[in-house]
Amino acid sequence: MTSSIVADTVTEESREQPSVSFEQSLPRRWVHRAANTEVLVTSFDKRSENDFVLGAQLPRAHALYGPVAGGHDPLLFVEAVRQAGLVVGHVGFDVPYGHQFIMDTLEYQVEPEALRLADAPAQIVLEIHCENVKRRGKTFAGADMHVHGYRDGVFVGRVTLPYSCISPAAYARIRAGCDDFTDMAGQAELPDPVPPWVVGRDCPSDVLLAPTPHERIWLLRDGRTHPVLFDHPVDHVPGMTALEAARQAVRSEFCPDTILPVGMRTHFHNYIELGRSCFVRIHDASGARDAMRVTLEQEGRVAVDSTVRVRRVSD
Secondary structure, eight states, X not given: OGGXXXXXXXXXXXXXXXXXXXXXXXXXXXXXXXXXXXOOEEEEEEEETTEEEEEEEXXXXXXXXXXXXTBOOXXXXXXXXXXXXXXXXXXXXXXXXXXXXXXXXXXXXXXXXGGBOOSSOEEEEEEEEEEEEEEETTEEEEEEEEEEEEETTEEEEEEEEEEEEEOHHHHHHHTTTSOOOOOOTTOOOOOOOOOGGGGTOSSGGXXXXXXXXXXTEEEEOOOTTOTXXXXXXXXXXXXXXXXXXXXXXXXXXXTTSEEEEEEEEEEEOSOOOTTSOOEEEEOOOTTOSSEEEEEEEETTEEEEEEEEEEEEEOO
8 A cells, every 4th residue: 555655755847837816815615614714725717627726825833734844734735735626626616515525535745845934824836637527417526636736836745636526415315324413512522632742742632642552543532622623513523634643643653753744645435423432543564664554443444544654854
């Protein structure tokens, strides 16, 4: 599985970028966010039937994805791409609001040097090409989205994101029989976290791992009260929460050293249900210290399977 993650040094030529705007954020509804401050995408343009260019701004400080070793957190770039995919769906392909976007796989790689902090937010141009576009009648049903990001004409990273869109009625059928945990009130408290410094965090509320008696296995603290991971109520653990949990598990392996998650390939097999135990497990790395496999397992099955490629850095 680790062979599917490309090398963490990515060669991509600098290039002249198309004109995009970074003046203001797009409407939060377009990216399924409740807080204006969480919207990273700033502009949208459709170049052809399946090709788009968007602007995104990465802030120098963020409530969760703060700077790492003098650079923007790679997962902040991934979050910008995730939001861009929603804009492409709603605005580029006219997906109605209320439809659900379902990720099958998310693979990314970044060039850390291009994400170095500067004296202003990072302005990122996202060039998006969609392949294998599927429709149900005239309605967009999904595509394989390929994204290349550039900062001042310099390559930042790429993301491959196959996703599908389904109607509210279809989603209700898929989720039939699942407990509704969208109401956060009255739920049991989250288990106590591992010490924040072990997973590269400063605040206990940002820690998604709780200890278990077993080495390399943690209980997922699903983040249901976190203002970024749960910007608005949803009925399952979001995909970005799974990525952050995988990153924290790998980070614990390198403690006290700092690492950057320069690449991930993640398969989303099943929803992770709220209010039910989910275990985060690191598997034998077979001597490879630059890539580790992490699974999130619930009720005896693998819900998320991720290979994380890292680069050790100095603070």
